[in-house]
Amino acid sequence: MTTLNQITTPKSIAIVGASDNKNRIGGRPLSHMIEQNFEGTVYPVNPNRDKVQGLKSYPNLQDIPGDLDFVLIAVPAKFVVNVIEDAVKKNARTALIFSSGFSEIGGEGEVYQKKIREICDQSNLRVIGPNCLGLFNSQSRFYPTFTSTIDRATPIPGDISIASQSGAYGSHIYMVSHQRGLGIRYWITTGNEADLSVGEAIQLLAEDDNVHTIMAYVESVKNGKQFINALETARQEKKPVILMKVGRSDVGAAAANSHTASLAGEDAIYEEVVRAHGAYRVRSTEEMLDVAYATKPKIYPTGKNLGIVTISGGGGVLMADAASDVGLKVGAMPEGAQKELKEIVPFASPMNPVDVTAQFFNDLSIVPKFIDLMLSQGGYDGIIGFWTSVAGSPKMSQPLLNALKQAMSNYSEKIFINSMVASEDIVKHYEKEGFLSIEDPTRAVVSMAALMYFGEKFNEKIEKIEIQPPLKINIPKRNLNEIECVEILEKFDINLNKGKLIKNVQEIKNIYKDIEDGYVMKVVSKDIQHKTEIGGISINIKSLIEAETKYDEILQNVKTKSPKALIDGVMISPMIKGGVEAILGAKVDPVFGPVVMFGLGGIYTEVLKDISFAEAPLNKKLAKKMISRLKSAKMFEGARGLKLNLDHLLDNIVKLSEFIYIYKDFVKEVEMNPLVIKEDMVIGLDALIIPNLEGEKNA
Incomplete structure (x- = not known):
């Protein structure tokens, strides 16, 4: 069974196509590994050089002594299969392929990728890629990747990890995460997914004890069952999966198809699968980072009642609107608690949002008093405090923090997010004391909603579905007409407006009886799925003469607009009105x-x-x-x-x-x-x- 440790913590790595130029694709990972002091053994493979970046170079994999754990491949596509075969002979557990020119271009590339898949199926080798940007494990300083972000921002080990089908966008997510101060432990890009998929990458991350939050970028899924299992594993482990699934628009879906050589699928179904299995879908990288940042305290409220404490009435209204937009409740404080708040500050607004007013400047002790009443009596599952730029004031920052620490001292299980404008140093100081800070109040509300979503999903009971013993129904392997469809579905006790089939106009007289709502008539043909467009249906028929006339009209319309269709007859059924x-x-x-x-x-x-x-x-x-x-x-x-x-x-x-x-x-x-x-x-x-x-x- 494959483990994350097997893939990301090898004791040895061979880089096939290693370059002495640190800026080339084959030179970057070697440079990263040397400069970041990777503790394992690195074997450059380049038949044209004795040394590469100061390390002894080998002509091929077979000349390297002993077995290998990991093989990194940066050679043209036509040579990759041979290298993969050599990797199997060296008992390598993992091969990662930078090279492009596989299924994403079709033709010969598809043949190469299929052969790689066959080798995986017949051996113990796991393959990442081809056409991928690599991965890293910041804890073990293992960097088999050619991303330039490592040059600018050495990863800081943390408990957040990234899985991405796209290498370039995966790099983007890493870079902005680093700038946000998020520690990234594992970063995995999967490319064309000849073997390891983004779903399995999520699964491996969910199973790792060092990971508590997973950010994922997905263009398409090939193995739906595996993907669902990965999301369910993360949910059972109470690990948030923050997922960006692109391809919502027709243009985006087409771009995703061409990029990963896989069906992007129907977005509404992806939306449902993500929701049903506890992942949280984001629409922007900013939202992804906000939500990942908000998961740091690992507090996931099980309810959706939001308390808002603010020094701005306008800010409170804005956040209440945002809460409504994302399905949160901004419940009013109980009348007794409102009375107590009024006694503390007579001109305060005690409903919720709770406005502490400018009295905040005169007496910061009202902050812990207000928050204590909100948490002890208001029944709020989480609170957002809107302090705008006041919290950034050198004179107010520490006193406010002290007041917040006092307020939350008895509520360690509750989540409190600050919306404030402050310097990086002040924000980090607040974070060190356990207080999150998201500058924009709407983004703070969206992040709180995500935490509450995870709380709901992590505690959601999985429904067990019991299926009745299946009926033995013969479904012909051919196109079906409507009467055949009705007969099949009726066997499942699904109620349908069953009519009678008429094959000539004379038969109508034997069937027709006056009824209040009249009849509907429609053509019956296995070749016609949509009847309205070709005039194959008529409604509100109230007399025998009209029925006979409509019969002829329907047949004539069909013969004119769909001349090749085989007509089984016309069905007449009672009109169903209302509802x-x-x-x-x-x-x-x-x-x-x-x-x-x-x-x-x-x-x-x-x-x-x-x-x-x-x-x-x-x-x-x-x-x-x-x-x-x-x-x-x-x-x-x-x-x-x-x-x-x-x-x-x-x-x-x-x-x-x-x-x-x-x-x-x-x-x-x-x-x-x-x-x-x-x-x-x-x-x-x-x-x-x-x-x-x-x-x-x-x-």
Whole structure:
């Protein structure tokens, strides 16, 4: 089993392609190792030189005496496979490949990368890369990387680590982390991931006792199960994973694909996977650094009630707004506590935000009194203090710190973040005493929200899903028409508006009966998935004559707009009126496997895009949480007197999740749009199943 120690703490390293020029790719890691006093043995490999940077050079790996732990490769792509084979012969545990020209360029490069993968599968060698910038372990001073950031900023060992698919951006994250004063112990870039993936890197970091926080940069995931296991390991170890997943836009996704030669995938599904397994997704490097910095005390509140103490009423309002934006509660102080605050400072605002006013300057003793009341009676899970530039005053800085230390002396389990403008020396002094400082108040609120998110996720009970014994349903390996789709889903007790198939106009007379809401008629064809666009559907049919006319119109429209489609007939069904139209679907994601989708449907699906995803299978509790993440969630919960059958809706979501989970090898997608939700029923008006025609096993 691979360990982080095996990869990052070798006793020996050979650098194949080592250069005497310290600025070249093959020279930088050797220079780093020499200058940083790496304690292991370093073997430069360069057949053209007797010595490289003062060390004896070897023509090839086989000439190096004994076995090797680590082989670093910086030679053209066409030579890499041979070097990898030699590394196996030297019993190397790890090989790291700087070289580019593999799957990211296609063609011959893909062949090379496939061969590397085959060697890994047939040996004990682990490969990092190709096309990667390397890694480092600042504690052991091991620097197999050509990043220039080491020249400017020697890493300071800490308990935060970085895993990144991108080498250059991984370097950027390291550099700004260093500038922020964050100690980085491990830094791993994975490149094309012929073997070791960013998911496994996260896993290894989560398993290491020296790591307490993980920052990760992800462009794409190849092995969804491995990635999920990594996030779950970190959650079980109560180690925050702060994740930047790029490729949210179409342009970004295309760039990610070309960069890592892997599918970027559907961003909404990534969002759900990250959320479901306890990682925190950030949108900017600044947010990533703020959250990583905020994890330093290792305090993760389990609630979301935020207390705000401020010397500025305006600053308090701004932070309250920011708290609302990120889903935090800014609960009012109890009336009794408000009265006590008023007795201390009659003109203070005691609600929450609690404004200590300018009296702060006259009497700093009010600070511990106010904070003590907020923590002892307010029920706040964390507090932010807004002191603006006052805390940076040489005259006020230490007295304020003393007051804060007194205030928090009995609340070591609570998190307190200061928002203040002060010199680096003052900020470091506050940090040394255990007080975080984030200059911008909105960023302080966002960071607090992240800590509360981790507190919730670390204590979240993992739901056990029990699946009923699967029904034996035959799903043909061909395109299906709607009637076939309805028949399949009905076997799972999913309620659908089943109609009758008409194959000629004369059959309508034998079926048609006057009903109040009339009928809907639509073409039935395995070749037509979307009927509206080609005029293949007609609604509100109220008479036999109209039904006969619409039958002919539908067939004519289809023949005109989709002449190659094979028509099985026309289905006639009762119109279902009223209720809320939703969309309920499921698909087998190529990375993460079966997922369920629910949201506003009908004409609103594409316009509002109010959709929520969840991994299948679900139970009712998870299905309800899925609905709660919608912007329109209150509608489904009965807002403004709207009466909807939530229990039946949850049943349908659960059943469809079981269907896609059980038949994930036979079905690619399934969808009911619209799904009508009323007080007395939940019913799908349209059904679509797209079978898996390739016959390959899905994720």
